[in-house]
Amino acid sequence: MKETRKWIFHRVGAVIMAPLFVWLYFSLISLSTKNYSEAIYFFKTPLFEVLTIALFFVSFFHAKISLSEIFEDYIHNEKIKDVANISVLILSIIVPVIILILLIYKI
């Protein structure tokens, strides 16, 4: 992906995530004092379900771009850098997909 496009996606992602993370963190702090059925009720609300899944995809995309930038600065061995980049790419696809499956089929 071209660097300019990465830069733009990185910022657009950040703007989308900012209000959503305020909502999610606040909700999770509240849920930490509540029981199982209230947590299920929260994540089964269709809007919240969709927002959580979307948030995971956007935030892992944001993290992938940022981490590659950090690797660029601190890892000087090209092979190790490639391995690190691919590992993060795999992680940033697998985790949101599992979240999607969990929320839609298992919860």
Place this chain on the structure above:
Amino acid sequence: MTDNQNPLSPHLQIYRWHISSLISITHRISGVINLFTLILIFFWLLFLSLGESNYELFLLMINSFIGKFILIGFTWSMNFHLLSGIRHLVWDFGYGFEIKTANISGIIVITSSLVLTVIFWLLGRGLI
């Protein structure tokens, strides 16, 4: 990858500490911590999908002293990264580069990230 000509950021040890450099590196570190928070939220949902007794166990863990300590730390990390990110966005639009302005906005980021964390926990836990 061999013909990558992107510029390389200079490393930390070379500099004398300023508010700007402190926030710059904390922004990176908090970003990485936030990734661990996402993985914690992933486990949160995983335990939720494993049924009531497993979820109760998870609640017990996050409500322990260490659990709360970690969650409060994670909350601060997100608040800091978010506020510092807004500061970066303002820079991207070309504002706030004067040393004095950057120092003031830096202090605002540090203090309000702490205040916001306290507010989150007091409101979220139903203490106020």
